[in-house]
Amino acid sequence: MLAVLNSEAELAGVLGHEIAHVTQRHGARQMTKALGAQFLTLAAAAGGALAGGGAIAPAITLTQAVMSNVLSGHGRAFEFEADEKGLYYAWKAGYDPREASKFMRRLRQLERLRGIGYHGFGSTHPETTLRILKLEELAQVLARPGQKLAVKGDHYKAQLSGLVYGERKEGYRLKAHRARAGETLPDLAAKYLGNRNFSLELALLNDLDDRTVLKEGQRIKIVRKK
Numbered sequence: 001m002l003a004v005l006n007s008e009a010e011l012a013g014v015l016g017h018e019i020a021h022v023t024q025r026h027g028a029r030q031m032t033k034a035l036g037a038q039f040l041t042l043a044a045a046a047g048g049a050l051a052g053g054g055a056i057a058p059a060i061t062l063t064q065a066v067m068s069n070v071l072s073g074h075g076r077a078f079e080f081e082a083d084e085k086g087l088y089y090a091w092k093a094g095y096d097p098r099e100a101s102k103f104m105r106r107l108r109q110l111e112r113l114r115g116i117g118y119h120g121f122g123s124t125h126p127e128t129t130l131r132i133l134k135l136e137e138l139a140q141v142l143a144r145p146g147q148k149l150a151v152k153g154d155h156y157k158a159q160l161s162g163l164v165y166g167e168r169k170e171g172y173r174l175k176a177h178r179a180r181a182g183e184t185l186p187d188l189a190a191k192y193l194g195n196r197n198f199s200l201e202l203a204l205l206n207d208l209d210d211r212t213v214l215k216e217g218q219r220i221k222i223v224r225k226k
């Protein structure tokens with residue numbers, strides 16, 4: 001996940017989201033729901049047994065379905081709540097709230113390209129689009145004109161050299177690259193990955209067009225074989 005992020009402000013959005021799952025007690029509320037479902041089903045099973053048996057097996061199948069559904073993810077309402085609270089926390093900490101949705105868009109594109117996923121997130125799910133739109137809407141409300149808000153993009157990217165990119169067994173690592181004037185992403189893809197076609201992935205990783213001509217000193221993330 002750190003490899004996909006492009007600034008401290010984006011990281012603040014992700015950490016805010018995770019912290020919000022805790023402060024809103026999503027784990028505990030989920031557990032209560034699961035236990036409630038379990039008791040209901042046991043009661044139904046007991047009722048079925050009293051009424052002459054035969055009903056226990058279907059009731060138990062139902063409880064397993066409910067449990068796995070409840071426990072497999074935080075659920076849509078909790079994800080929306082964590083997005084909203086999390087963005088508020090990032091803004092309160094002084095970060096630009098307009099960055100978080102950029103990360104979500106980038107993640108969606110990279111997930112389509114490479115299958116890099118994240119909890120509660122599905123690139124093909126219509127809900128992901130709705131989450132991005134809601135984040136953008138709230139960010140516009142929070143970020144007032146004249147307010148000093150931190151992004152810290154170059155500072156963040158400079159920390160990433162050596163980070164594993166993708167599955168460890170694939171052997172890719174990130175490198176924080178300082179561009180020379182006139183360099184292009186296909187040049188860098190050829191130099192570090194031996195294949196100009198990787199320029200699309202480099203472009204997505206950095207929110208750039210793959211025909212961009214880089215400026216002297218521009219900080220970008222590149223991927224190289226270990």
Ligand SMILES: [Zn+2]
Pocket residue numbers: 017021074078079082119120
């Ligand atoms: Zn979440």
